[in-house]
Amino acid sequence: MSNKNTLIIIAAVVVVVAGATLIAAVLIGGSTSASSQTSQESAASSTVAAFGKTLQQVSIMAPNASSTIASTYAPYVDPQLLAQWEADPTSAPGRVVSSPWPDHIQINSIASQGAGYVVDGKLVFMTSDNTEHGGNAGTTPVVIQLEDENGSWMIVAFQGQATQQ
Numbered sequence: 001m002s003n004k005n006t007l008i009i010i011a012a013v014v015v016v017v018a019g020a021t022l023i024a025a026v027l028i029g030g031s032t033s034a035s036s037q038t039s040q041e042s043a044a045s046s047t048v049a050a051f052g053k054t055l056q057q058v059s060i061m062a063p064n065a066s067s068t069i070a071s072t073y074a075p076y077v078d079p080q081l082l083a084q085w086e087a088d089p090t091s092a093p094g095r096v097v098s099s100p101w102p103d104h105i106q107i108n109s110i111a112s113q114g115a116g117y118v119v120d121g122k123l124v125f126m127t128s129d130n131t132e133h134g135g136n137a138g139t140t141p142v143v144i145q146l147e148d149e150n151g152s153w154m155i156v157a158f159q160g161q162a163t164q165q
Contacts, residue, residue: 040117041112041117044117047076047146049104051073051076052104054076055095055104056102056103058073058093058094058095060089061089065094069085069094073085076155077155078147078156081155093142093160099128099137100126100127101126102123103125103136104123105119105121105122105123106121115147116148117145120141122140122141124136125140140161143157143159144157145158
């Protein structure tokens with residue numbers, strides 16, 4: 001009987017160890033997945049922030065607006081959207097007048113949608129007075145959709161007004 005009890009104990013230990021290993025694998029995999037999602041959100045947010053900093057460099061009313069849009073926005077914007085903006089620069093975000101100018105995009109939220117992310121935020125405008133004394137010259141809401149294209153988060157849709165209201 002003692003050999004039978006020993007076999008039962010060994011079998012029970014094997015089942016417990018196998019179960020614990022399976023649970024650990026699921027928990028670690030889930031943690032890695034959550035960490036990966038956080039990393040992806042961070043990368044998408046970084047794309048929006050970097051793009052927001054370039055907006056003041058593009059005067060959409062200038063005669064060379066199309067080429068400036070192409071060269072400045074290319075690292076952040078999907079080629080199809082970029083081509084639309086090049087064809088009609090006034091539909092692109094950017095600087096319309098010398099002051100106020102678009103300074104950055106303030107991200108309010110980022111949400112997973114399909115294979116990408118949707119960012120809800122505000123385009124923040126500044127003047128020389130604001131840069132000296134603080135504050136801003138106003139904001140306008142923006143919604144930006146991003147998708148992963150060959151390992152880079154690219155803006156595939158941009159909704160918002162080019163000028164402050």
